[in-house]
Amino acid sequence: MGTRTDSRVSESVAIIGSSIAAIQAALTLAQMGVQVNLLTGTAALGQGANTSPLVNKCSLNQRFLWPLFLQASSHPLITLYTNAEIESIQGTKGDFNIQVIKYPRYIHEDLCTGCGRCQVECSAKVTSVLGGQKVTHAAIHTPLLEERSVPSAYVIDKNGFAPCHVACPLGINVQGFISLLSNGKIDRALALINEAAPLSGILGRVCTHPCEDNCNRGKVDSAVSIRALHRYAADNASRGIKYSRRYPVGSRKEKIAIVGSGPAGLTAAWELTRLGYSPTIFESHGVIGGMLATGIPRFRLPREIREREIESLTELGIDIRTGITVGRDVTFSYLKERGYRAFFLSIGAELNNKIDIPGEELDGVVDCMSLLLTLNLKVVTFAGQNVVAIGGGNAAIDAARSAVRSGARGVTILYRRTQAEMPANIEEVREGIKEGIKIEYNTVPVEIMGDAGRVNRIRCQQTRPTEEIMEGGAHGLEPIPGTEFLIEADHVVVAVGQIPNASQLKIENLAISPGTSTIQVNPLTFETSIPGVFAGGDCVTGPNNVVEAMAAGLKASDSINRYLLGQDMVAGRGLEPPKIAEIDIGAVEVLPYERARMPVIWLKKRISSFEETTTGLSARAAQREAQRCLNCALCSQCMECTRVCEMNAVFHDDSVKHFEIGSKVILKFPSVDLKSDASAANHGKEDTVDGIHVVSPNGNDDLTRQVVKGMAVAFKTAIEIKPNEVEGIQEQELLETGIVLKHDHPIPEETEDKCQRIGVFLCRCGGSISSVIDFRTVARKLSGLPGVIYIREIAQACTEAGAREIESQLAEWQLNRVVLAACRCCNLDQVCYSCTDRRMMCQKYLNQYLILPHKTIVEFVNIREQCAWVHKDDPQGATRKAVKIISSGVSRIRLTTLATHQNTSILHSVIIIGGKPTGINAAKALASQGYRVNYVSRGIVKQGNHEHSEVIPPTPGHLNEEEVTIVPWPDAMELHGTPGNYEAVLKYGSLFKRVPAGAVLVDIQELTKDPSPLVTTAYSGGLIGRILSRRNNSDDITDIANDFLREVTIKEASGIFVLAHDGDKSLQEQVLHELALAARVSTFLEKASISSRATAVNIDSKLCRGCGDCADVCPYIEMKGREDGTAYASVDKALCIGCGACIARCPTGAITQPIQSDKQIISTVHSMLHTSKKLVEV
């Protein structure tokens, strides 16, 4: 027996693939003691392969494949990497270095229990193709949608970033809040928006919506009305505006001064306050808000809304001081002396430009800023007949519409270019036109004319564009000769642009651009020419809009924070924009809802007052509008899943990971879909690079073929990497790594009742169980049960943390028995059709922390699938049922006795009973692994095309150099013994030859067609016959024989294998089958020992009256004779598979089971039914 070397890495095999063959190969290799790294490119095993069992719904296949997948994913020697592909391979055979790339799942595989609460809350709907049909599901979902999977952890579908999200200067997660609104979660939507930016009520009314301009729905019909939805969230959140903090109040002591309480200043203050500072805003006006108060008219942004938003900011703790003009009332140097260390200048642009035409100084000519200020803050009636506004920006339109509402009879706008070139919001222009404003395009004023110092006319001129391009990209203008005309005007509003009043600040060395009077800043950090002084908003860009100013405030506050912390101001900023989701517009299927219309007050009413023109979407309209969103990025990152997952299994920060693994050999199992070249014609292995084997799939590979292929490949690989050495790890080692759950250790204390100290643990399963079953009631009802010392709820039992939590209570309360009420159903070493990967993990960790170190007896009861999940709509009934289920577990654990331990080691030799060349390959393969092989054959005749046949003379004991001992066909044969320790007694005339063997391979056809007594003694009635009669107990030709199935599920190990063959198989297939068989035999022989299973029955021969009913039902039971002629039944415990059918038949009660005894079943039944108020002695 070889020893394990220290570096496991070099002994491993890397298997890439997700097909059945790949998984079977991994499991076989692991069972032979080889460490395996299994990489599947999919999120779950079996996904994507054409012959995936989960596409193939045959029930038998499911019965075999499900335990196979579970065994593979939980075997201690197999490391499973999902969503993993090979990037590159270096090195040579025996020492490969593989670069692996693993795509994000966004969910911790070892924490997710598949409870599904995230899926219920997920706002985004995604469409996928499942089995040829389109299915709509949540963005967070089980990997196989409608099927269970291994691993069972959920996945999130993502597709980059939504274009609206990327377009927003503030970084608001637009798709996120829209998906929340589509589910009616208004408060959460507003909270999500407010993670990124404040002032939602304002943005929802006046933002210039770059998001809508990039909305993909706009390519289908019309963009989602995002600004209206933003307003809807702001106006309808039931709990009002509550900003969250990132750092506690006052955690940062540095003083920061912000000059100007416009959007830039307010946002900077908001962000800095959230970071823990306490900035102070100095505002020169008496009102707070800058342009929001003085520039934007009240019918677009009502005063109440503005005050509401500002109040939410002051509630956060922002200090705003009005009536203080920095530069005049306090100086910059004074503030510095007072300890202000950083400054943000957001003074906006409030000085109006002049047109520089004659007549500008006449009475009745006003600049629009003053006009808007007046109209916003006071009520003024315009007596004007003809108001003319000059300019094409928002200021001009706002002034014009305000004039309309103040009683002006005729309002005209003069703009020097075309409508398409007007910088004002097109929606405002349209509304203005509806309200009666006339717009003269391509018109410039030449002279303002007046009478007695008062304006009464303007002389205007039409213009047209010239060839010349001016700076800024627009064409120059030239007057069209002969097109002068006059307009009547008694008020003229000059709205041709604004500039900031930077010099008022009186800050020395502040760099200001001469032409535009704007403050110069570093475009990335927003720092001015003076360190520690930052600027943003209109005073830097010239007149712009609210959202850009707010964005500047956000970025500047980041700079200020870095500046005050002494951190690098540039690192990590100005990066490339994130990947924008691309969708195929042609493939999009949408409900044909049109874009919602924003309701407006009817015309006559709106032009007579300053009441808000638009009234906001209704609830129904908002929800429908939100549902128009195409979910471009799939998962919208609304974070609802993160919020509800109590296991903290969701992490949206998951990213692509790169890592390296080493391996000796690489096996690739491409799935049928990926096959591109002509190598599809071959089956079996083909080598391209030495050490990298590509196992080509075959289109018509059924389940058996795939399994056989997997095992054969595994066997050949095992030979390759450990030639001539049988290097397995002892099962003892495996025991120590904790995969075996056996009750074969003596209980430390006595089994009397008073010494049983039972602890009951209730698993919350992340809320999915505890939200249905009331644990308090359960604990109260269970506390009266005898033997129960301690009851406790735990968060999640199937993790290492959970097992350690239970372990920590063992010592404190001296518990020696534990009942765990979670999802695991049994405490046996088996994997049944219903098991899940979480149950396997629970077993693994409890083995490691409880059973092996402390020898605790554990009983599991399932209150998840059997109770909480299926009775969700009846929590009281579920609670009552849970009490019963758990108390039945308590009653069972009180009666659990342990099996007497029977360990026998296995002989490393094999006897093959066959006659055709079919067994030769298996013989050779096993011999090459170092086992002694005895081949009992009839004598083989050389056949022309079979290269593996030899002519053997019929003399006993002929050895050939391959360690296969050829044994001639006997006259009679008997097989005795126990699994792993068989002895074949071969009779030649009067000679007996005894051949010991650990495993026996039998060619049934060969054996049964012989008319000699060989048949009766060896087969029917004999040991071989009895064991093999369980192999196929039906007339169906089932794909996987029952005995193989039991090998995978309950690890049945009888050591007797069948050499099946049929003439239809090609030689290559036959070889594969035999290699697969050799793999199975090798796995069996590699076990450290055979021991009886916990459920093995015990037949008390003193009680047995020899009726033989048990032997009727089970061929493993033998009837033996005593000297006095009576018979009694007897079973080899190593063979007994624990079904208990014999117990039901036994009339005297001679047969018992230590687990699942009659007493345990009866007490379980009693606990489950309503008459049981307490445990009763049965």
Next chain:
Amino acid sequence: MYTELLVFACNWDGWSCIETATNLGLSYPASVKVVRVSCISRINVGLILKAFEFGAAGVMLLGCEQGKCHFGVGSEYITREYEKARRILNMLGIWEGRLILVQIPAFDGHEFVRQVTKLITEITQIPSPKYARGISPRPAQYSKVDSYL
């Protein structure tokens, strides 16, 4: 007055039907209590009668179809026990329809729920002796014992 149903389910095909029912999102009443055994042939008349003794209104034996037993045990054994138990129930004056044997393929959650629902319906429709005047399915010869279940 139906109260509870006891299901003896085999660990393999039977349990898979019950688990599949949950995985498919189906539901059955919480009055259904399930006892898991390794093979349905582990159950004999004595255990079935114990269930009725402890107050089960109905008992379902949920196992595999003939030929599909994980342990290779034929279903004739449980069928015999089931029929014996039915005859004994009849003798005791209990309507034998309270005991059923359900042999369905693995993973058939729908059929399990259907069988449970059908059994509960049939049991609840058994009239109590006061009102039973020749109303089927339970003829008047059934004793008061039956009405206590």
